[in-house]
Amino acid sequence: xxxxxxxxxxxxxxxxxxxxxxxxxxxxxxxxxxxxxxxxxxxxxxxxxxxxxxxxxxxxxxxxxxxxxxxxxxxxxxxxxxxxxxxxxxxxxxxxxxxxxxxxxxxxxxxxxxxxxxxxxxxxxxxxxxxxxxxxxxxxxxxxxxxxxxxxxxxxxxxxxxxxxxxxxxxxxxxxxxxxxxxxxxxxxxxxxxxxxxxxxxxxxxxxxxxxxxxxxxxxxxxxxxxxxxxxxxxxxxxxxxxxxxxxxxxxxxxxxxxxxxxxxxxxxxxxxxxxxxxxxxxxxxxxxxxxxxx
Amino acid sequence: xxxxxxxxxxxxxxxxxxxxxxxxxxxxxxxxxxxxxxxxxxxxxxxxxxxxxxxxxxxxxxxxxxxxxxxxxxxxxxxxxxxxxxxxxxxxxxxxxxxxxxxxxxxxxxxxxxxxxxxxxxxxxxxxxxxxxxxxxxxxx
Numbered sequence: 001x002x003x004x005x006x007x008x009x010x011x012x013x014x015x016x017x018x019x020x021x022x023x024x025x026x027x028x029x030x031x032x033x034x035x036x037x038x039x040x041x042x043x044x045x046x047x048x049x050x051x052x053x054x055x056x057x058x059x060x061x062x063x064x065x066x067x068x069x070x071x072x073x074x075x076x077x078x079x080x081x082x083x084x085x086x087x088x089x090x091x092x093x094x095x096x097x098x099x100x101x102x103x104x105x106x107x108x109x110x111x112x113x114x115x116x117x118x119x120x121x122x123x124x125x126x127x128x129x130x131x132x133x134x135x136x137x138x139x140x141x142x143x144x145x146x147x148x149x150x151x152x153x154x155x156x157x158x159x160x161x162x163x164x165x166x167x168x169x170x171x172x173x174x175x176x177x178x179x180x181x182x183x184x185x186x187x188x189x190x191x192x193x194x195x196x197x198x199x200x201x202x203x204x205x206x207x208x209x210x211x212x213x214x215x216x217x218x219x220x221x222x223x224x225x226x227x228x229x230x231x232x233x234x235x236x237x238x239x240x241x242x243x244x245x246x247x248x249x250x251x252x253x254x255x256x257x258x259x260x261x262x263x264x265x266x267x268x269x270x271x272x273x274x275x276x277x278x279x280x281x282x283x284x285x286x287x288x289x290x291x292x293x294x295x
Numbered sequence: 296x297x298x299x300x301x302x303x304x305x306x307x308x309x310x311x312x313x314x315x316x317x318x319x320x321x322x323x324x325x326x327x328x329x330x331x332x333x334x335x336x337x338x339x340x341x342x343x344x345x346x347x348x349x350x351x352x353x354x355x356x357x358x359x360x361x362x363x364x365x366x367x368x369x370x371x372x373x374x375x376x377x378x379x380x381x382x383x384x385x386x387x388x389x390x391x392x393x394x395x396x397x398x399x400x401x402x403x404x405x406x407x408x409x410x411x412x413x414x415x416x417x418x419x420x421x422x423x424x425x426x427x428x429x430x431x432x433x434x435x436x
Contacts, residue, residue: 034346169344177337177347194304197348214309214349275403280307 004067006031006150006181007052011061014047014205021047022205024061029183029198034176036192036213037185038287039202045185046083047205049154052183053080065150076104079143081136083154083185093123093130093138097145104146112145115171119164132159144171151175151182157191169195193283201290209290213283220281221261225273227251232271237264256289302343310345314353315360319385322362322373333363333371360385 007029014022022044029035037045050056052063054070068074087096093116101107116123119137127135136159143151153172157165169191176182176195186192192199193213201209209216225231231253238246242264244256253273257264261278269276281289300321302313321327333339336354340347354371357363362385365371401411 033348166344170341173340173344173347177340190305194310194345197346214311214352217307217309274405277399277403282305282307284305285307 003031004064005029006066007035007152007183008064008067009048009052009062012048012051012058012063013060014044014051014056015059020059020205022051022058022202025200025202025207026061027198027200027210029181031181032176032179033197034172034182034184034195036196036199037183037202038189038192038199039185040291042204043202044205045202046154048202049080049082049152049183049185052152053078065152077106077148078150078152079104079146079148080152081139081143081154081156083158087127087135087139089128090126092126093121096127096138097123097142100142100146104148106147108145108147111147112141115141115144118167133161133164136160137164140168140171144175149180151180151184153182153184153186155186156184157186157188165191189284189287199283201287203291209286216286217280217282219257219259219261220286221257222279222281223255223257223261223265223268223276224279225253225255225265225268225271225276227253227272228274231273234268237268240264300339300343302345304345311349311353311356314339314343314350315356316389318353318357319360319362320389323383323386323389327373329373329375331373333373335370 005028007027009025009027012022012025013020025044025048027035037048039045047056048063051058052065052070062069065074065078091099097112097116101109101112119134119141121134121137121141123138125134127138130138136156140156143153151172156172157168160168165188172182172184172195182195184192184196196213198212199210199216200207211219228251231248231251234246234248234253237243237255242257242259244258246256247254253268255264255268265276265278300314300317302310302317304310306313318327318333327333333354334342336347336350340350343350354363354365358365358371361374363371364374398411401414406414
């Protein structure tokens with residue numbers, strides 16, 4: 001029997017009346033890998049998480065954790081840190097951890113103490129007396145101490161200072177190295193860029209870019225050509241399957257290539273520009289471009 | 296491990312390629328000795344705060360290139376067999392891509408071949424002032 005991917009989403013769609021909060025999202029996260037879900041606010045990230053955790057019923061499609069539909073046998077093997085902290089206000093930090101221990105057979109009390117110290121958390125305090133960052137830290141301590149097989153983290157660094165943001169990243173990487181499967185959303189693109197194997201970029205419920213991060217960086221290039229005269233007609237390039245879009249600004253032409261940037265640069269070089277160059281793009285460039293493109 | 300690796304995750308260059316380049320550079324410079332053990336995938340991933348699969352991919356490629364060898368359960372080591380050759384090739388590779396980049400940039404700025412050659416000669420005089428035919432013959436042997 002083939003083991004199902006720990007996180008599997010197929011054709012996931014969530015409609016509210018006529019508006020789709022999420023349209024036809026599919027993704028698979030293999031064991032021990034880290035998957036990034038990026039998007040502006042309202043792009044559909046939290047909707048995806050809520051469907052995975054069974055907090056929201058999809059209009060169509062399926063979201064499975066460990067090959068199973070949401071249910072008690074799944075939840076004890078999964079930890080979820082929502083963007084909006086869902087802890088009971090009246091509970092003390094220690095009670096939140098105790099509740100987590102009861103819910104997860106794999107809970108590691110030693111780990112919980114270690115992480116509590118690392119995040120300088122006072123577990124005697126009630127949740128309502130914690131700052132936003134401390135609430136986030138408490139939710140993270142509970143999640144990582146639970147030693148789950150799958151971690152679902154929605155904006156796990158919100159409210160944390162840069163030092164503790166890096167701690168979260170260390171924990172995520174350490175968990176993945178130990179075989180934990182992670183689905184992560186974050187507005188901190190730099191964090192995502194360090195950690196993830198694959199990314200999906202969502203915009204208003206639709207996938208606008210998806211792929212292995214290294215492959216995207218290798219394939220997605222900007223080819224820029226500067227002519228010292230009016231550029232020749234470049235319609236053929238605009239229609240080329242290798243080109244996402246073509247932007248002309250006077251005598252400067254930019255082609256956004258999805259593949260074969262070097263070859264395209266040579267081809268356009270044959271049309272006699274004064275110069276051509278191929279520019280790399282980092283994840284932030286790719287993100288802004290993908291989200292802007294779908295405007 | 297005596298080598299320091301620095302990666303720039305925000306670069307458009309994939310992280311695994313940055314790791315490969317730095318290991319090759321360290322081997323070429325002798326910062327990593329023949330037979331020396333590299334950190335495990337897990338250790339390096341933690342140290343650089345990058346995805347473990349990315350490090351694993353870099354190690355696989357380095358092994359394929361003959362720079363390191365991995366024995367299951369023991370770890371990854373700078374390859375002894377033919378390592379000087381592989382290291383020499385690695386240096387040449389690193390240098391070649393730097394030269395390639397510089398030439399490409401010069402061309403994109405519209406320099407002619409002759410203008411570029413002048414610049415290269417100038418740089419050579421600056422960095423290789425002890426230019427000596429006899430010495431070069433020796434190091435080629």
